Amino acid sequence: MSPEADGGTGHGAETSRPTRRVAGRRTQADRRARTRSALLEAAARGLSRHGYANLVLERVAAEAGYTRGALYHQFAGKEELALAVVRWVDETWAAEVGDQAAAEADPVAGLMLMARGHAVYCRRDVAGVIRVLAIEFAGRDHPVARELSRILGKLTGDVERRIAEGRRSGAIPPGPPAADTARACLGAMEGLVSHDLIGPPHDVELAERAVRGVLGLPPAGPRPSVTAR
Template sequence: MLEAAARGLSRNAYAGLKLEQVASEAGYTRGALYHLFANKEELALAVVKWVEQTWTAEVGRPAADQAEPVDALLAMARGHALYCRRGVASVMTNLSVQFAGQDHPVGQAISEIFDRLVADCAGWIEAGRENGSIPPGPPPQETALAYVGALEGLVGQLAGHTPFDVELAERAVRGVLGL
């Protein structure tokens, strides 16, 4: 159900999400969906949590397991492109745009996830500069923002264009990192 909702949010954003379509795609009735989730907001929050958990398991942890910071950043780029092949490439971006500047639980949840991701990337960038694997450049925080932005933008446009999505994701972040 959550993956079907994530695909729907990725395609149609929050405003265009049709709960009947989500239920049907997941093999449930609309009534079953409402038994699990009281409303669209509750479903969207569950999707955000699901994306965070599955992305962390499939992309974040394997990247963090890399011994070298630059390898972690490159592994994250490749892993993110692979993760987004399931049709969920734009879910977080769409929700972020929908709730930008609003005091809304969905927007707040996404902001917290984004802030943690940027902080992790900034830490790897700083460590890579300290060990010489990443050349000097703009401050780590700004470079991390550019890294995440480049990766999200590219993968959002190329999701599922195999094998070029993975190759171009790695090339894009290499450019941001100055490699």
């Protein structure tokens, strides 16, 4: 076959090269994303267990299956890694818990979804990041402390708004200021799921009971057990 018949040998070779380059870039981006995800998860486990001060970057890299150099290729240092972990945990919590609760039109049902979903989410070994770092950075002026304040402030505000909605509709009885009640709801949930001896399936039921109690609501009827995702 002549070059003219198949569109020209030179042109055929030229059109194949960009495809290979795009595939190469995609593969490299995929590898980078997998590396970043593995490092974030390993760092989240380390922060949950040991806190920020005791986080060892070499150990994080080794647990993720990479070298320290690979970690520094992704993150400039411990502070940047911790900030990325905090945002990653916030994003995963929103995807698995917060977004579903926010989509529920009924404020009480939304708050119960949040309580149950939070209990399930906290079965994961990376779920203690926010709690551990909030204690470690309490009262400090630090980028991690400021990011935690932003995340927790938004969450508290969302819960406060749902409580105010429920009180306006009569679904939630009057009580202490909605902002204080929101903090109490979150504190009750977090205190319960942080207890090592309370596990599935009772963590979900007790989390809902705790929030209902803070809101002044009667206990709900029995629910089917919730399994870990």
